[in-house]
Amino acid sequence: MLGQNDQSIQSRMQGRVLLNKILMVLFLLATTVGLVFLVLLFYRVLTQGIGYLSWDYITSFPAPFPQEAGIWAGIVGSVFLMVIVATFSVIIGVSTAIYLEEYAGKNKFTDFVRVNIQNLAGVPSIVFGLLGLTFFVYMFQFGYTLIAGGLTMALLILPVIVVASQESIRAVPAEIKEASYGMGATKWQTIRRVILPAAIPGILTGAIIALSRAIGETAPLIIVGAATAIYTLPDSLLARYTVMPIQIYKWTGRPQEEWQFVAGAGIIILLAVLLLMNSIAVLIRNKYQRRL
Amino acid sequence: MSKVMEKKNVETSVENNKVSANTSKKAGDSSVFMVENLNLWYGADQALYEVSMEVPEKKVTAIIGPSGCGKSTFLKTLNRMVEMVPIVKTSGEIKYRNENIFNNKFQKEYLRTKVGMVFQKPNPFPKSVYDNVAYGPRIHGIKKKEVLDQIVEKSLKDAAIWDEVKDRLHENAYGLSGGQQQRVCIARALAVEPDVILMDEPTSALDPISTAKVEELVQELKKKYSIIIVTHNMQQAARISDKTAFFLNGELVEFADTNNLFQNPQDKRTEDYITGRFG
Amino acid sequence: MDKGLQSDRNQLNVQELIENNKRKTSIGAKIERVIPWFLLLCAIVSVLTTLGILFTLLRESIGFFSDVSIWDFYTGTEWSPWSGSYGVAPLIGGTLLITLIATIVAVPLGLMSAIFLSEYASDKVRRIIKPVLEVLAGIPTVVYGYFALTFITPMFQGIIPDLGIFNALSGGFVVGIMIIPMVASLSEDAMNSVPNALREGAYGLGATKLEVVFKVVLPAAFSGIVASIVLAISRAIGETMIVTVAAGATPNLTFNPTESIQTMTAFIVQAATGDTSFGSTIYYSLYAVGMTLFVFTLIMNLFAQYISRKFREEY
Numbered sequence: 001m002l003g004q005n006d007q008s009i010q011s012r013m014q015g016r017v018l019l020n021k022i023l024m025v026l027f028l029l030a031t032t033v034g035l036v037f038l039v040l041l042f043y044r045v046l047t048q049g050i051g052y053l054s055w056d057y058i059t060s061f062p063a064p065f066p067q068e069a070g071i072w073a074g075i076v077g078s079v080f081l082m083v084i085v086a087t088f089s090v091i092i093g094v095s096t097a098i099y100l101e102e103y104a105g106k107n108k109f110t111d112f113v114r115v116n117i118q119n120l121a122g123v124p125s126i127v128f129g130l131l132g133l134t135f136f137v138y139m140f141q142f143g144y145t146l147i148a149g150g151l152t153m154a155l156l157i158l159p160v161i162v163v164a165s166q167e168s169i170r171a172v173p174a175e176i177k178e179a180s181y182g183m184g185a186t187k188w189q190t191i192r193r194v195i196l197p198a199a200i201p202g203i204l205t206g207a208i209i210a211l212s213r214a215i216g217e218t219a220p221l222i223i224v225g226a227a228t229a230i231y232t233l234p235d236s237l238l239a240r241y242t243v244m245p246i247q248i249y250k251w252t253g254r255p256q257e258e259w260q261f262v263a264g265a266g267i268i269i270l271l272a273v274l275l276l277m278n279s280i281a282v283l284i285r286n287k288y289q290r291r292l
Numbered sequence: 293m294s295k296v297m298e299k300k301n302v303e304t305s306v307e308n309n310k311v312s313a314n315t316s317k318k319a320g321d322s323s324v325f326m327v328e329n330l331n332l333w334y335g336a337d338q339a340l341y342e343v344s345m346e347v348p349e350k351k352v353t354a355i356i357g358p359s360g361c362g363k364s365t366f367l368k369t370l371n372r373m374v375e376m377v378p379i380v381k382t383s384g385e386i387k388y389r390n391e392n393i394f395n396n397k398f399q400k401e402y403l404r405t406k407v408g409m410v411f412q413k414p415n416p417f418p419k420s421v422y423d424n425v426a427y428g429p430r431i432h433g434i435k436k437k438e439v440l441d442q443i444v445e446k447s448l449k450d451a452a453i454w455d456e457v458k459d460r461l462h463e464n465a466y467g468l469s470g471g472q473q474q475r476v477c478i479a480r481a482l483a484v485e486p487d488v489i490l491m492d493e494p495t496s497a498l499d500p501i502s503t504a505k506v507e508e509l510v511q512e513l514k515k516k517y518s519i520i521i522v523t524h525n526m527q528q529a530a531r532i533s534d535k536t537a538f539f540l541n542g543e544l545v546e547f548a549d550t551n552n553l554f555q556n557p558q559d560k561r562t563e564d565y566i567t568g569r570f571g
Numbered sequence: 572m573d574k575g576l577q578s579d580r581n582q583l584n585v586q587e588l589i590e591n592n593k594r595k596t597s598i599g600a601k602i603e604r605v606i607p608w609f610l611l612l613c614a615i616v617s618v619l620t621t622l623g624i625l626f627t628l629l630r631e632s633i634g635f636f637s638d639v640s641i642w643d644f645y646t647g648t649e650w651s652p653w654s655g656s657y658g659v660a661p662l663i664g665g666t667l668l669i670t671l672i673a674t675i676v677a678v679p680l681g682l683m684s685a686i687f688l689s690e691y692a693s694d695k696v697r698r699i700i701k702p703v704l705e706v707l708a709g710i711p712t713v714v715y716g717y718f719a720l721t722f723i724t725p726m727f728q729g730i731i732p733d734l735g736i737f738n739a740l741s742g743g744f745v746v747g748i749m750i751i752p753m754v755a756s757l758s759e760d761a762m763n764s765v766p767n768a769l770r771e772g773a774y775g776l777g778a779t780k781l782e783v784v785f786k787v788v789l790p791a792a793f794s795g796i797v798a799s800i801v802l803a804i805s806r807a808i809g810e811t812m813i814v815t816v817a818a819g820a821t822p823n824l825t826f827n828p829t830e831s832i833q834t835m836t837a838f839i840v841q842a843a844t845g846d847t848s849f850g851s852t853i854y855y856s857l858y859a860v861g862m863t864l865f866v867f868t869l870i871m872n873l874f875a876q877y878i879s880r881k882f883r884e885e886y
Contacts, residue, residue, distance in 0.1 A: 020781040024691050030683030034704050034751045041710070044722045095613035103607050104614075106378075115876075117617050122802070122872035123865065124809025126836050127624060129843070130861045134627035138849065155620050162617065175415035179477070182373055182411070183428040183484065184404035186599075188606050193431065198418055216711025219811035219836070223843045245713045245812075252717045252816055260721050267714050274709065405589060429585060433592030433599075443585060485585040 045271065049264025057265055062229045062247065066258035069251070071266045074244035076233050077146075077226075078215055078273075081243055084150025085157065085214050090207050092154070093161030097203075100162075101169045102191055121159035128156045129223025137224055144225030147237040152224050153217065157210040164206020168199040201288035208281040212274050218245040244270045322349045324488050324518045325370060330384035332362075332369060332542075334377060339365050342384070343544045345537060347488075352510060352519045354533030354550065356526055358565070362542040363522045364412075367490050370520065371407040372400045389487075405432060407488045408481035413497045414473035416465035416480070421448075421457050424465050424476055428484040443483050451479035452509050471502025478509065482517075489513065491521040495528070507532050526566055530554050538562045628865055631858030638852045644859060650822035650833075652842070652853045661822035662860060665739070665832035666867075669814055672743025672828055673750060673807040678800055680747075681754025685796075688755065689762035690784050701756065708752040716816030719745040724817065737819030737831040745817065746810050750803040757802065761795020762788050798879040805871035809864065811836035835864045 052066070060070020096117075104110040132152030142148040172195050180190040227242045228250045234241040244266060251263035325347035332340035340362050347353050347370075355363045368374040370386065372393060386393050393403055405428070416424050425444045434440060444461070448454040453475040457468070465476055474494060481489055491510070495503040510519060510532050523529050529536050530550060537547040538559075546553060546562045557563040636644070639657045647658015684704065688697050723741040728734045765788050773783045789796070811834075819831030820841050833841070839857050847853045 016779050016782065020779040023781050024687075027683045027687035027691060030680045031687045031700060031704075031755075033680050034684060034707055034748065034755070035700070037748050038703070038707055040722070041714070041718050044718060045714070048721065092613045092616050095610045096617060099607070099610035099614040103610060113614055113618060116621050118876065119869065119872055120617060120621060122805060122868060122875075123624065124811070124836065124868055126809065126811045126839055127628075127861055127865050130839070130858060131620070131624050131627055133843070134631065135623060155616075158617055158620070173415075175411065175413060176417050178373065178376065178411060179415045179417065179480075180427070180431075181376065182371065182404060182409040183431065183480070184401045185427075185431045186401055186603050188603050189431045193427070194417055212709065216709075216713070218711070218713045219815075219840060222840050225843075228844075245711055248717065249713050249812065249816065252713070252720060260717070263717055267717060270711060270714070274711070278709070405586070429588070432589040434585070434588050439588070483585065484589065 042271075045264050045267045048261055049266070049268045052261045052265035053268055057262075058269070061231050066256070066262050069262050071244060071247055071269060073230050073233065073242050074247040074266065075269070077230075077241040078243040080146055080234055080241065081150050081153065082211055082215055084147065084237070085153045086207065086211055088151060088154035089157050089161050089210065090203075093158050093207075094165045094203060096158075096162045097165030097169055098191060098196075101166055102187065102195070117159045117162050121163070125156055125217055126219040126223060128152055129220030131155070132220060132224040142238065144227070144240060145238045146234050146241045148224050149221050149226055149241065149243075150237075152220050153214045156217065156220060157214050160210040160213065161203075161207055164210070165199070165203045168202025168206070169195060171202065172198045201284050205281045205285045208277050208284075212277040212281075215243075215277070216245055216270065216274060218249055221246055222249075244273075323347060324349050324389060325520075326385075326387040326390075328385045328387070330366075330369065330386060331382065332365060332374070333381045335379040339542050340369070341542045345544055345547050347518065347520060348535060349518050350514055350516070351534040352514050352521060352532055354529035354536045355520065355522045355539060356524070356529050356536060356565075357539035357545075359524060361539040363539045364492055366539065367492055367520060367522050370488075370490055371404050371409055373404075373409065375400070405484050406486055407490060408484065408486035410474070410478050410481055410489065410491045410494045412493045414470055414477055416468075416473050416476055418464065418466060420462045421465050421468070421476055422461040425479050425483050427480060432484065444479075447479040447483040448476075450482050450513070451475045452505065452512070453479060469502070471498050471505060474498060474502065474506060475509065478506070478513075482513075486517065488518045488520065491519065493522050493524060496524065503528075526554075538565060540565070624865070628858055628862040631855050632862045635852065635855035635859040638855065639859075648824055650838075652856055655852075657852075657856060657859075659835075659860065659863060661824040662833060662835045662838055663863070664824045664826075665814075665818070665822065666808055666834040666836070666864075668739045668826060668828065668832060669743040669746060669810075669818060669834055670804055670807045672740060673747035673810075674800075674804055676744055676747025677750045677754050677803055677807075681751045681799075681803070682758055682796065684751065684755040685758035685762060686784055686788075689759045690780060690788060701759070704755055705752045707749060708756075710749070712749070712810060712812035713816070715745050715749055716813045719813055719817035731829060734829050735819075735831055737817065737821070738829050739818050739832045740828040742814045742816075742818030743828065746807050746813050749810070749813070750806050753803040753806060754799050757799030758792070758796045761792040761799065764795070765791040794878045794881055798875040801871050801875040801878065805868045805875070808871065809836065809868050811840060815840045835860050839864075 057070045058075070059072050060068065061073050063069045096113075100110065100113065104113070129152065132148060132155075136142050136148035136151050137144060140148075142151075176194055176198070177190060180194045185193070221243060226246045227240045228246060230240060230242045232239075248263050248266040248270065251259045251266065254260075323346045325345075327343055327345050327347070330340055330343040331338065343366060355367065357363045365374060369382065370388075370393075374380050374382075382394065388403065388407065391398055393400075417427065419427075422444055425447050426440045429440060429443050434443070445454065445458075448457060453472060456472060457476070460467075465473060468476065474497075478489075478494075495506050498506065507528065510521065513519060514534075521529075521533065533550045535548065536550045536553045538545045538553065538561075540561055546557060546559045548558070553562065554566055557566060644657055644659050646660075647656065648660045649656040649658045650661040688701060692700065719741045720736075723745055724734070724736060724738065727738075727741055727744075731740075734740065769787050769791060770783050773787045778786065814834045815837040818834065818837065820833050820837060821831040822833045822838070823830055825832065838860055842853055842857050847857070
């Protein structure tokens with residue numbers, strides 16, 4: 001009797017252990033699926049685009065023939081756009097974070113601002129495009145210009161920068177704030193000389209990650225009218241412009257296969273820029289993480 | 293080591309007598325703080341009850357009591373650091389040099405340049421030793437490098453840390469040992485030449501040797517500064533202070549000359565505490 | 572010993588210097604008063620952004636609904652704005668079809684990845700795989716679109732020969748790949764925050780790891796997992812470039828994934844790039860569709876926030 005019971009428990013046990021092992025392999029496989037597609041994507045882009053990647057490609061304007069087309073206007077446009085986006089989003093974003101963390105009282109308005117920022121982060125990017133179209137393009141009459149695109153994108157990444165800045169400001173130890181107030185420092189002196197210097201690495205990391213999202217964004221810029229083919233570089237805030245993802249989008253949409261190679265070459269450059277930005281962010285984070 | 297310290301103790305106690313003899317001559321105008329009927333609440337919880345005391349000038353006043361008795365709260369009220377907690381309410385008066393510090397016209401930033409503070413855990417800024425000490429003068433508008441150099445050197449010397457850090461003034465203060473960090477923090481407080489220095493259990497995070505150095509330093513500093521020190525260590529209070537206040541459950545139970553308080557406590561609760569019956 | 576304190580008692584008196592500087596620092600006092608107002612102004616920008624979005628979507632949609640009745644818009648089943656039919660159902664259908672495919676791809680893969688990372692993987696493995704997986708979320712969507720059109724579609728055509736160049740299947744599939752890290756990362760966070768004591772209790776009764784996962788970890792982390800899925804779905808609904816590039820521009824009320832469709836987002840791109848003149852009905856229709864999209868994602872996001880707030884109360 002007893003022996004039989006033991007046996008059945010043991011055999012059931014073996015089944016349970018086996019099932020555990022099988023499913024563990026399944027979970028592992030599922031995890032690798034995402035990674036496999038990541039590798040496939042990189043491989044595909046590299047093999048498609050590498051043939052068209054050359055110095056001429058980097059320094060040329062768009063052209064009607066694939067062999068002559070280049071991404072120079074996109075690179076310059078993206079850089080200019082990022083300068084505008086960074087200026088506005090970092091100043092406004094960091095200020096908002098300082099306000100929320102250091103000045104705001106615990107009241108309904110503060111809660112409202114917090115929830116509002118959380119919700120803005122979930123609004124589809126294309127809706128920001130519609131916002132920019134109404135306000136910056138038409139109401140402020142900027143037209144389809146660099147400044148209209150830059151402001152639209154700045155608002156789009158604002159929540160990311162606010163949240164990252166809030167987190168790094170919150171991480172500044174209370175002890176050193178106390179030390180500053182204890183010396184007779186005012187609030188702003190404490191913020192400027194103690195809190196911000198200690199929070200800057202985190203803010204910078206967050207800002208770079210937010211900008212790397214902005215540099216790959218396409219949809220809102222289509223709505224606020226980034227040009228698809230342009231033969232001059234923007235020379236003012238009110239100039240027309242294009243950016244790398246828009247050029248890639250246009251080339252991808254053309255039916256002839258050669259254009260896909262042109263698009264592939266553009267993607268290689270875009271991904272290289274993203275890789276560079278993210279590496280810088282990681283470097284900053286690693287360098288300063290141990291300090292505090 | 294212990295011999296040297298003994299010798300110094302003798303020296304300092306001789307000096308103590310001199311100093312107290314000096315100050316007792318001009319008693320009357322020699323108090324820095326007059327606290328009258330101070331009550332303090334964190335929200336609905338009362339933390340201090342009707343505290344009244346007079347803090348003497350250029351002496352070491354120790355505040356002892358079991359943890360949670362309100363001694364740190366009391367200390368932080370003296371330079372209004374307690375207001376960092378937004379729900380704090382007070383009643384009663386604290387006069388610093390005959391001015392009520394709760395008066396609206398009395399700026400807390402001004403108070404804090406007169407009443408410096410050293411905290412429980414060494415809390416240097418993540419900056420160089422030099423920038424740490426120069427912080428106070430800088431925020432109060434002193435920018436000239438020669439002046440700052442002078443202040444930094446003098447403060448570090450006064451805090452008895454100059455010899456240890458003079459070659460690494462521009463290195464991050466986080467690279468120093470805990471005891472060194474705490475003395476840099478003392479130097480930082482000294483840099484604005486305050487009138488009073490508040491110390492909130494300044495040695496509780498330090499090893500015995502660093503503790504001895506800080507205690508020695510306190511003896512030196514009282515020649516120029518009035519010092520109020522919170523400590524959970526009764527031996528420390530007995531060693532370094534001239535007067536001692538005993539707090540219990542937010543009340544000031546007894547305040548007397550240190551020798552009297554420890555040898556001849558007037559209140560039963562004080563006696564119970566110093567003989568180790570609770571706390 | 573005395574040298575330290577007394578010898579330096581020279582010409583320098585810091586409190587006097589501070590006192591002298593005080594007169595000069597009235598500018599400082601002004602800055603002190605102005606700064607909070609400047610910061611508040613910046614904080615208000617984010618509120619204005621929300622108000623701006625609501626204002627523009629509502630105003631232009633109202634403009635649209637004066638041309639096309641709201642009833643026709645939401646009940647009509649034909650969307651061909653250039654010939655005057657404004658029934659939004661095909662666009663909503665297209666969006667839902669893409670979202671459904673993406674969910675079918677991302678939820679099982681993302682959840683299994685989360686279980687593996689949280690319960691089976693060693694710390695070292697997790698610290699390598701999680702960031703690499705998150706790279707998937709950082710790749711620009713136009714790149715995914717390119718990948719879907721030039722690689723995934725030809726691959727699927729090998730299996731389903733009559734699959735068109737533009738189809739919902741590869742668009743939805745790639746959107747799914749894109750949102751895997753959202754499901755995996757957020758679910759893993761939720762599972763990680765399940766207290767170890769709960770697991771140990773079950774192990775103590777002789778449970779295998781798998782049983783602990785299904786009987787302890789998943790139920791305890793349930794609301795966090797649901798929130799991660801809802802957020803990922805909301806992301807899929809708003810996704811634009813992948814579907815614009817790969818899923819086509821054919822408003823088509825169908826649940827056949829091999830057909831070409833058009834999502835709400837893809838229509839907005841199409842209309843904005845075409846020669847749509849300011850003030851025309853098509854121009855206004857952009858906003859009516861945009862508002863519908865906005866309401867969809869807003870509801871999803873609020874739902875996710877509600878769930879995760881409840882979740883935080885549990886521990």
